[in-house]
Amino acid sequence: MSNPKQAFGDKKPPLAYIPLSAQLAELEALYDGMLKYDPHNWRDTMVEAMTYVEAAMRHLQLYKVGEELTRDTFVKNLGAVKACCSILIDAAAHGTLIDNRRKxxxxxxxxxxxxxWVERLKAVHKERLRQRQQAELKATIVLDELSEETVRNLANDEVIAGQFEELSESLPGYPPNPAEVGTPIPLVDGFLDPGTRFPPWPYESPSA
Structure with missing residues (x-):
């Protein structure tokens, strides 16, 4: 048989779900305000909504840029944000809120x-990155098929040498890094590592 008190209590708002740490941070800010003014002063006089909206925004911005505490009384800025929201809700509930929001x-x-547009831009730049990585990998594989001797032989042909030079200079990281011949191409998830100097082996420019 279930406890009748539990069945009755289950119908009530579960206030225990509000974290105590958050309650205490808000209480600290409200207590600070009580000492400055009067407790529940927003119930005694009409208050404007934007006064507390702007105050909450200031405290939130200060927290955003790294200030945990207010500079005057050292209460938590996030607690002050919660206190501002509580005052707005409570003043509205008691009919003392002047709604001066510009809706x-x-x-x-x-x-x-x-x-x-956030999702669209993410998709566009993800696809651009994929295409760039594929193009770099394709160019790497093509050039890797050329032996060092073949590349040097191409230097004797001015037309081919010029085309190779133009291709090399168009690739990121040119001139190539001084890696050992036969150094494996660094791949990340099947794509050329974007931080790798290209090409990753010490081919000399045909014009050299």
Whole structure:
């Protein structure tokens, strides 16, 4: 048989789900405000919504750039953000909130629509990176098929040498690094390591 008190309590809001650490941070900020002003002063006089919106934004920005505590009374900036939000909610519940927000459904929609261009740009740049890595790997494989002797022989042909020089200079990391002949091509997930100087073996320029 279940406990009747438990069955009754299960119908109530589970306040225990609010982390105590967050409650204490908020309480610290509210207690600081109580000592400066009066407890629940926002219930006694009308308060403007934007006053607390802007205060919350300032505290959040300070936390964002690395300031954990306020500079005057050393309470947690995040606790102050929660306190501002609590005052807004409580003032609205008690009918003492002046809603002076500049509302704009257009701006709200634009913010939600931002998810679309974020995903689009991520996809575009991911594909560009894939294509660049494939092109670099393809060029590496083609050049790797040429022996060092063949490359030096090509230097005797001015036309071919010029084409090879143009190709080499167009590749990232030119001139090549002084790796040993036969050094394995560094691959990451099947693609040329983007941090590798290209080509990764010591072929000399045909014009040298």
């Amino acid at each position: 704009s459904q257009v701006e709200a929609d634009l913010l939600h629509q931002g998810e679309e």
